[in-house]
Amino acid sequence: MSNERAQFVTRIGAIAATVGSAVGLGNIWRFPYEAGKNGGGAFLLIYIGCVLLVGIPVVVSEFIIGRGTHKNVAGALKQLAPGTKWHWMSYMGILASLMILSFYSVVCGWIIEYLFQAVSGNLSGHSAQDYTNMFNAFVANPWRTVMWTVLFLCINFLVLRRGIKKGIEKVANFMMPVLFVILLVFIAYALTLPGATKGLKFLFFPDFSHLSPKVAIGAMGQAFFSLSVGLSCLLTYASYFKDSDSLAKNATIVAVLDTLVAILSGIMIFPVVFSFGMEPEAGPKLVFEILPNIFQQLPCAYLWSVMFFLLLFFASITSTISMSEISITFMVEEHQLSRKKATLLNTGIGIAFGTLCALSFSVLSDFTIFGKTIFDLFDFVSSNILLPLGGVFFAWFVGWYVDKKFVDNELTNHGTTKVSIWRRPLFFCIRYFAPIAIIIIFLYGLGLFDTFL
Ligand code: PFF
Numbered sequence: 001m002s003n004e005r006a007q008f009v010t011r012i013g014a015i016a017a018t019v020g021s022a023v024g025l026g027n028i029w030r031f032p033y034e035a036g037k038n039g040g041g042a043f044l045l046i047y048i049g050c051v052l053l054v055g056i057p058v059v060v061s062e063f064i065i066g067r068g069t070h071k072n073v074a075g076a077l078k079q080l081a082p083g084t085k086w087h088w089m090s091y092m093g094i095l096a097s098l099m100i101l102s103f104y105s106v107v108c109g110w111i112i113e114y115l116f117q118a119v120s121g122n123l124s125g126h127s128a129q130d131y132t133n134m135f136n137a138f139v140a141n142p143w144r145t146v147m148w149t150v151l152f153l154c155i156n157f158l159v160l161r162r163g164i165k166k167g168i169e170k171v172a173n174f175m176m177p178v179l180f181v182i183l184l185v186f187i188a189y190a191l192t193l194p195g196a197t198k199g200l201k202f203l204f205f206p207d208f209s210h211l212s213p214k215v216a217i218g219a220m221g222q223a224f225f226s227l228s229v230g231l232s233c234l235l236t237y238a239s240y241f242k243d244s245d246s247l248a249k250n251a252t253i254v255a256v257l258d259t260l261v262a263i264l265s266g267i268m269i270f271p272v273v274f275s276f277g278m279e280p281e282a283g284p285k286l287v288f289e290i291l292p293n294i295f296q297q298l299p300c301a302y303l304w305s306v307m308f309f310l311l312l313f314f315a316s317i318t319s320t321i322s323m324s325e326i327s328i329t330f331m332v333e334e335h336q337l338s339r340k341k342a343t344l345l346n347t348g349i350g351i352a353f354g355t356l357c358a359l360s361f362s363v364l365s366d367f368t369i370f371g372k373t374i375f376d377l378f379d380f381v382s383s384n385i386l387l388p389l390g391g392v393f394f395a396w397f398v399g400w401y402v403d404k405k406f407v408d409n410e411l412t413n414h415g416t417t418k419v420s421i422w423r424r425p426l427f428f429c430i431r432y433f434a435p436i437a438i439i440i441i442f443l444y445g446l447g448l449f450d451t452f453l
Contacts, residue, residue: 005070006164008240013165015253016172018237020318022258023179025107026226028315032203032266033282034222038215041206044263046216050223051255054437057429058229058391059251061398064410066238067247072329073232076239080402089393090330093232096386097326099378100231101346102353104323105156106375107284108316109148109358113138114288115309123305124296128289135288139361149354156320157347160328161340164240168321175314182311183264186304190271199270202280203263217444220437221383226258228322230387230394236326246417247410248426261315287312324350353378388442392435399431 008014035043069076073094077087117123126134139145159167190196228234241250269291273280276294280286295305324346331342353374356364360375369377398407409415411423443449 006240007242008169009165010169011242011245011250013169013173014237014241014245015250016176017168017318017322018234018250018254019257020172020176021228021233021237021322022226022254022319023176023261024226024228024315024319025104025312026222027258027262028265028312029283029287031222031226031262032269033280033286034218035262035266036202036270036280037210038218039207039210040202041204042208042211043215043219044204045206046211047219047223048259050216050220050437051227051259053429054220054391054434055223055227055229056251056255057426057434058224058395058438059227059234059255060247060411060426061394061430062229062232062235063238063241063247063251064398064407065394065402066232066235067241067243067245068406068410070239072239072333073235073326074330074334076235077397080397080406086397086401089390090232092386092393093230093235093390094327094330096231096382096390097233097323098346098349098353099382099386101320101323101350103357103375103378104316104320105152105350105354106145106149106358108152108313108320109145109150109354110139110284110288111309111312111316112152113144113148114292115306115313118292118302118305118309121302123292124301126293126296128293131289131293135284139284142359142362145358145361146355149358150351152317152320153347153350153354156317156324156350157343159317159321160324160343160346163339168325171321172318175318179261179311179314182307182314183261183268185307186268186311187264189304190268193271193275195273195275195277196271198274199272200267202270202274203266213449214444217441217449220441221388221444224387224391224438224441225383226262227255228319230390231323231382232326232390232394233322235394236329237322239329244413244416246413248420248422384446385442388438391438392442395430395434395438399427399435 008017035047065076065080069079071079074087074090077090081087114123159171161167162170190199224230238247241247269286270280272294273290276297278290278294281290291308292305295301295308298304327346328339328342331337331345332339337345357375357378360373365373367373372380
């Protein structure tokens with residue numbers, strides 16, 4: 001069975017695809033601001049600690065299950081826990097992936113709109129207020145936002161339809177190096193600007209007075225979303241890894257590169273923001289209002305804005321293809337759908353729920369559930385509830401449930417790779433530290449600590 005199944009052709013391709021999944025909007029528009037606001041270098045230390053002690057152990061757990069079975073999430077759990085109901089946990093990951101796909105695609109739609117505007121030269125020659133008005137008017141336009149969401153999901157479909165080697169791996173092999181090059185070109189320029197020192201200080205200066213349990217827990221949540229762990233996305237990609245790939249090494253490379261891109265994004269953004277006397281921000285305001293306004297004041301304005309939105313597009317589509325792959329592989333292997341049909345179904349679901357998320361900023365802005373618009377609800381439920389629960393499950397499953405021999409065989413490639421000295425600490429984190437830490441994030445995400453922290 002594993003012989004007929006698709007695999008990533010090269011190890012570099014497998015890593016590019018996995019890093020592509022991890023590097024996304026979480027790195028570029030959320031991490032730099034969180035770091036700067038919450039103690040700079042001090043936050044960074046805590047973030048790196050979270051990646052090492054919680055992130056990598058769960059990444060390795062998902063890799064072990066995926067590569068060890070070469071199956072989709074439900075198939076893998078059925079094989080490792082036969083005759084039990086543990087495979088039901090796979091539905092949680094699939095649900096999370098569809099929810100994230102829905103709201104993420106809306107933002108990707110905005111990115112295409114701005115890429116389109118940048119290419120047609122419409123992003124220059126405006127006042128700061130114009131950019132704010134432009135963005136507010138755009139998101140309030142139901143037709144335009146839905147149209148771009150649908151268009152984005154169609155592009156996503158076209159990549160996925162071509163399968164693992166010709167679709168996902170090829171796109172990642174092209175987009176990830178280009179993404180790094182664009183990032184480095186931006187940084188080289190940003191560091192020559194007069195505000196560079198102030199920007200770097202904002203990002204790196206360690207201010208321990210900002211630290212609190214709340215900040216530490218926030219860093220853990222960020223590490224989780226950024227590494228794409230907890231919803232079986234990495235499990236599914238690992239099911240396409242070769243048996244000769246070293247799982248611990250792949251996990252480390254992915255975590256290092258993901259963190260590097262997050263830090264580099266800060267080095268790209270803050271010098272520019274401070275050079276123009278602007279206040280740092282996160283999210284849509286930073287990307288769709290502040291930066292376009294700054295770009296138009298730079299020499300070669302056209303080029304900078306096109307490059308920036310291209311960077312965002314590459315970062316986000318390599319993430320959406322990875323989350324879509326979870327349900328596609330599931331439908332193909334568990335329900336015998338053709339890849340084309342499964343991909344169509346995934347896109348259809350994305351379009352239906354993506355439309356609801358897109359309309360959360362216009363006609364459905366007053367429609368709330370538990371005080372949240374559909375967009376916010378999908379974001380909240382997936383990131384704060386389903387991902388942490390999935391993370392605890394994968395760590396527990398590998399640390400306590402799965403046969404030790406199976407886990408050892410995967411980590412050492414059936415005894416052919418040397419067992420590293422990190423094996424013991426890694427196991428300690430998988431069994432104890434990661435599940436406990438994630439349960440804390442989970443409770444925090446539900447607001448249970450609000451009265452204490
Ligand atoms: N890691 C991506 C980011 O940082 O934007 C988001 C993501 C991708 C989450 C894939 C979940 C996933 F399955």
